[in-house]
Amino acid sequence: MGQPHFIVFANEKGGTGKSTTAVHTAIALAAAGRKVAGLDLDTRQRTFGRYLENRAATIDRLGKALPMAKYEVLAQLDEAGLDAAIGRLSNDAEIIVIDTPGRDDPVARAAILKADTLVTPMNDSFVDLDLIGQVHPDTFKVTRPSFYAELIWNSRTQRAKHSGKSVDWVVLRNRLQHIQSHNLVRVGAALDELARRVGFRVIPGLGERVIYRELFPKGLTLLDLSDLGEVGLGHIAARQELREMVSGLAIPAAEADTPAPIAAAG
Template identity: 65%
Template sequence: MANAQPHMIVFANEKGGTGKSTTAVHTAIALTVLGHRVGMIDLDPRQRTVTRYMENRAETARRRSVPLPAPDFAVLRGDSIAALEDEVATLSDGQDFLIVDTPGRDDDFARHMAARAHTLVTPMNDSFVDFDLIGQVDAETFKVKRLSFYSELIFEARKSRAKADGVSIDWVVLRNRVQHHDARNKKRVGDALTELSRRVGFRVIPGLSERVIFRELFPSGLTLLDKGQLGDLGVSHIAARQELREMVAGLALPLRSDAVPMDMAGAA
């Protein structure tokens, strides 16, 4: 795969606060640990969430004198699509995967990269506030009334991409922060997602639950895979790590059979 164009994974959601950047970073580290060559680009030079996460990670590795696996990384510096394409071309060289984190707003660069994705991941919180991004529901029955502008945009991008080069964009809706205690709302959102997925053609997979650990990890740039650097792990941390593994498996990415996982024994 390294001699061809990398498999592009684009994390996109026009709403903020959905765990998009956290999920993107954990996916990038997970693939790196599995032995894949990974590039990552932050398309939000204003917020710089992913950039700050990776800078924090590099600083922690330096401060603790430990090797922390990380993807090759860049933040968008240009102000044109041509500049973006140059950055993507440079970062793609020799990579198996290129992960793109987009801003939590409508953005020309995000639209451009969504149309170029092989796997398009839309994280959303498990609520109808976030569901409104992809579809509108009836206030009484919670049945889907119509597609949102965003769903129509992605639908057209997928159609154009298939026509242009035969690539089928795998659109994955990631259910983050599922509220386990609110079974009725969880079921209603789930039913609406199932109904809409049949009309639009995306897949729905479970993401990461709302856990304090994710907010605590950011200043150090660590992830749930950096076991030896996290101290004593509680039951919730172990459960969160299992969620992460299941999420990465659910993305159904084309993993290289000859990839050699990194030896994390020293960090276990």
Template identity: 80%
Template sequence: MSQVHFIVFANEKGGTGKSTTAVHTAIALAASGHRVGVLDLDSRQRTTTRYLENRDATMARLAEQLPQARYEVLDDQTEAGLTAAIDRLSATSDVIVIDTPGRDDPVARAAILRADTLVTPMNDSFVDLDLIGQVHPDTFKITKPSFYAELIWNSRTQRAKVTGKSVDWVVLRNRLQHIQSHNLARVGAAMDELARRVGFRVIPGLGERVIYRELFPKGLTLLDLKQLGEVGMGHIAARQELREMVAGLSIPSIIEQPGQLAAAG
């Protein structure tokens, strides 16, 4: 059995589009032919699980099969429970996407240690940037990494010692505005500076579009254009945005089979 690639979505702040991004990534990988497992660590909100349950309900209603991931929510909030859930999903998965809760959580920390690709979605603002680095109020230069950045650094170091493997930490700039501004440029410059100091990559994520909020009740994604009914240029642009984001994650299974994601959907 080939080794499973773990993609962990983690951010202690809520409202960053983390679950939406995790679901779209999972479905995009499933659409490209990969066996995908999804583990939802937030047993209270269950946003990711409800999204995928809605997708199952839509397939049943339409009597049509769509790309789907195998998924479960972690009810046993212990490290032993995490290990057992991962073992179950690993039996039938090439890639496992783990969505963590928007808070500091011991099980989430344990999941981060499993990550091959660690994804931190962030809104494009200094409020969200403060999660990983503090900014000088006058110069907008990074003064020091935050507690969260140090936590991720220590987790990556620990994992490297235990497994000998590196972790690809990717920060997604979600909800990028399409109109340039001084504030947007300052956020970008500060993020690039912090990336060099802390060691993560920055890639564009998903934009601020009403489209995403409309997809949840049916469990659909931007790869399901046939099921969306009337489709406009905004849908097409957003789908391309999604494809570029998933490609930017540089998941080995995608790299080894180029062109699959572009053909999906």
């Protein structure tokens, strides 16, 4: 099928909704008719892989053809193992979603070098912002990019040098508060300044909703509302957040295809 488009979810800090966002992105793209594969590099937590395992079990139990991505959890934890897994998944995939561990990891760094779209989810706080850049304690102005931002910059430079391809780095603001606050405004301003200096895009991600934790045991997503039973306005609002997030990622359409809309299930 040619070279797949690699979407790599990476953040060295845990608790940012990275794996949940990666699963929802993979399933949303599959629901839109794309051939999607997933690779979980976090062999300790395995949240991404377990989520899709739960989804496969639910598909078998219900006998329903829900949108699905084939997937692997990386077994051989080195660059050769990463390349081998990608080779297997690439046979029938136009998009590969890779979920990296929430820590610095040599295999994760190798995966970042393969990214066409690099997604860094972060919670809307200065604690998470510190991963990308440091701010002045009084003015909240950016003083310098962080080590992680420099790492991503160097990775993007290496990729451009070796392949001539650019990397679309997207910072995803997860768990945005729905009430405007001074902290929200200050974090947003600092992110905008860093985006200009370091070269990433900022888009809204998924809000803080209990529903995401409730979906995990069955491997369902917000695109499976018809299978969730009782559905409220919060589910509908969350599904719209998901659709806007995936649209904001701006994943290129397949060659000779027009962009497919995200399927509205339920």
